[in-house]
Amino acid sequence: MPLFNGVTMNVRELKNNFKSTLLLRKDPVLFGTIILIIISLFLFILFPLAKVCIIAFQKDGKFSFLNFQEAFGFWYYRQAFVNSIVVGLLTAFIGTFIGFLFAYSIIRAKIPGKKFFNIIATIPIVSPPFIGALAIIMLFGRNGFVSSFLLKMSNANIYGFKGLLLAQVITFFPVSYITLRGVLESISPTLEDAAMDLGGNRFTIFMRVTLPLAIPGIASSILVLFVESLADFGNPMILAGSEFPILSVQAFLEITGMYNLGKGSALAFVLLIPSVSAYFIQKYWVSKKQYITITGKPTASSNKIVSNRARNILFAICILIAALVLLIYGSIIYGAFAMSWGNDATLTLKHFKYVFEVGFDSLIDTLIIAGISTPISGILGMLIAFLIVRKKFIGRKFIGVVSMLSFAVPGTVIGIGYILAFNNSPFYLTGTLLILLINFIFRYIPVGIQGGVAVLGQIDPSIEEAAEDLGADSNTTFRRITLPLMVPAFFSGLIYAFVRSMTAISAAIFLVSANWNLMTVQIMSQVESGRIGAASAFSVILVIIILISMLIINTILKLKYHTKSSLLSN
Amino acid sequence: MKKLLLLGLISCFLFTPLFAQGSKETVDEAKEVVIYASVDEENSAKLFKAFEEETGIVVKSVHLSSGPALARIQAEKERAQADVWFGAPSENHITAKSDGLTIPYKSPELDALGLNFKDPEGYWRCIYMNPLCFGINTKALEKAGATMPTSWEDLTKPEYKDLIQAPTPQASGTAKAEVYGLCEIMGEDGAMSYMARLNRNIQTYTSSGTGPSKGVNVGDCAIGIQFTPAFFQFISQGLPVEVVFPSEGIPAEAPAVSILKGAKNVKAAQIFIDWMTGVKGQNALSELSTYFYPVLATAKLAEGMPAFDSLKIIPYDKAYYSENSERIITRWINEVLTSK
DSSP states (O other), X not given: OHHHHHHHHHHHHHHHHHHHHHHGGGOHHHHHHHHHHHHHHXXXXXXXXXXXXXXXXXXXXXXXXXXXXXXXXXXXXXXXXXXXXXXXXXXXXXXXXXXHHHHIIIXXXXXXXXXXXXXXXXXXXXXXXXXXXXXXXXXXXXXXXXXXXXSOOSSOOOTTHXXXXXXXXXHHHHHHHHHHHXXXXXXXXXXXXXXXXXXXXXXXXXXXXIHHHHHHHHHHXXXXXXXXXXXXXXXXXXXXXXXXXXXXXXXXXXXXXXOOHHHHHHHHHHHHHHHHHHHHHHHXXXXXXXXXXXXXXXXXXXXXXXXXXHHHHHHHHHHHHHHHHHHHHHHHHHHHHEEETTTEEEEOSHHHHHHHHHHHHHHHHHHHHHHHHHHHHHHHHHHHHHHHHHOOOTTHHHHXXXXXXXXXXXXXHHHHHHHHHHEETTEEOTTSHHHHHHHHHHHHHHHHHHHHHHHHTTBXXXXXXXXXXXXXXXXXXXXXXXXXXXXXXXXXXXXXXXXXXXXXXXXXXXXXXXXXXOHHHHHHHXXXXXXXXXXXXXXXXXXXXXXXXXXXXXXXXXXXXXXXXXXXXX | OHHHHHHHHHHHHHHHHHHHOOOOOOOXXXXXXXXXXXXXXXXXHHHHHXXXXXXOOXXXXXXXXXXXXXXXXXXXTTSOSOSEEEEEEHXXXXXXXXXXXXXXXXXXXXXXXXXXXXXXXXXXXXXXXXXXXXXXXXXXXXXTTOOOOOSTGGGGSGGXXXXXXXXXXXXXXXXXXXXXXXXXXXXXXXXXXXXXXXXXXXXXXXXXXXXXXXXXXXXXXXXXXXXXXXXXXHHHTTOSEEEEOOTTOBOEEOEEEEEETTOSOXXXXXXXXXXXXXXXXXXXXXXXXXXXXXSSTXXXXXXXXXXXXXXXXXXXXXXXXXXXXXXXXXHIIIIIITOO
């Protein structure tokens, strides 16, 4: 009878879901919100993807697997697939390890220089793509400052696996740091203190209390880094080279170099499989290991959970990593002011002058686009996180999966999909501001969702239930109880979405128009034509703008909510 | 209720603009022209500025390399978002013509161009040309203790190990021209075995056709295989760079310009094309230091550039190679990349 049992279970679950969905009628705002979100996800994520799928599964107007057969009958693309997975996994694990190390050292070990390390971790996130990879060539390449000048190596070769992995880890570990920082901050230190009072030694406490509590965050971090690394194409484009093919780059080259949209879409489609499975693995694993630590009861730490020796070692490691980051991004500042990087060290402002002459309009456009899309994306992300974790209704899983999808799909595919979907009746969007806004909003909500889900998983629902027992409707509860608790995660999501909108490239390159252009697209064209000085100057300006905006957001937060975002706080 | 209203407002914001936008009518007046530019940003900005000053027509441009540009024009063919596609090798414009993405335009300026530089029906015409060359960072070459190469064959010598950067033909039009040119010089089999030997000396293949100049600029490599303009510019900036034309001969590119089907500003587009391919635009190439070779025989040449006629240019049949491109590039991956 086990089969039959299984069926009844499913029917019961479905019935419950259905009942809860019916109950939603009494809450028209919630109901309307859900409907609106589902329609938007259909329109702005699934519809463009479907357009690309149709092309991938089509040959000469008929349904066919030929594109896939051609693509993966070729050893070179199979190799690219393997390479992508290997680099993705290594980036995910090494990046998360370093991110956790940073977060643990700063939050739990309370090493000195917290502000400094926060800024260090912020830099790679706020820098445009390509530029980190360029700096790595300038430092570790044949004529590199470190390899040639310091180490006197005469034939350093940074291209391929090594260089790519270095670039990916440096680019993505801060993402992990920010996720895990939020998680560690929300784990009440009284738990560790209690374990210590009960006689546990520090290592045991770390392994049996701190680490397990951080597992949901660590899992999210690994997932996010894996997916990001798989979909990234800025670093591999510059550092991987043809001898170490990477799938995202090959999909892009197939579309833009061989003009084979079908095969390129097929390659990109295959990239979805590991990304989506990563999502499900995380979902299954994390859902079994969630802990509630914010209980509404007071917390205070005795601050003794890390020994002095361990603190010193952690401090030394953090300093080393920080030095590497500083070296890489400091050299970009040098490149922006040097007459000719590697040839003539005379300082000059000519690159900046050039940027203001050629790129001022795109600077304004970039600010407008990021400024509008970010808050919408952030609020939507929190809202969806709340719905997924706290509410029961039909389509809940659909929302979770689909909103993650836009994050997992390579930007090239999204970009092409958007043109195919929104340049025809009834949706005329190409060339407008709106298409860029919508693209950014839906592409970066998953960051907010991930953060929101991780935080919500640790907030005891009884706090919300209490509010509802006292007569608050779900809207009031969300606004007055849940949202304030989610504020740090919300602003991480917000800032991250802002930074991403400011630095996005792979989808944006298909969506910018004569009226609405983006700085990153211009940086890419500078990099492509070998104008490293101008590319560096563009990047420095972009980073300064982002940092100023973050300071403004933080100041508002401090004044209004007496809290801070997890990026760039004290 | 207030919340419901807000919700309604948000949905209006999200959904109405989708339906509200009607398609615009074609404009007869020549006030502005929208250009997808596959010429590098600095040079096209100079040319557009000169054109604006001359005619008063405002140029709005998006910079896209030839690949993304063509992909985008194809995706937008139901409703063109630009008037002109400026730059990208003429092969791409042949593709655009056969895919029905462009419209013809004939004028006296078209008649004045040589037969190699235009579509007889007037769908596209070339705007400038560039020969392929070895761009050499003499300082980096000296440091590596290698001598100046003078031929394609020289590049396979062991002394150049890891000193050379070249673009990959998977993505770059420059590299495709290089591979096709070598096929003409050595025959397809000969070219493959040559490039397999060359592969041992290649430090990395760049995705972009102008990628190697970045390596040459900073001394990351000593030799870059690429079209000439970036290197001529480096020389004019006083960098330790020299241009070598290998003795076996070299292919050349001739980027073109087309008017897109569905263009809204056809009149302005025509004025732009006449200016660009006429005497004024062709002279501007040199006057503005783009280091592009003009396609009009009577136009001026910038300082430091050898006359185009003095170079040993290897012509190749664009139609044949367009058809065989996928086969040849697959061969390149199988035979050249795997060679150690």
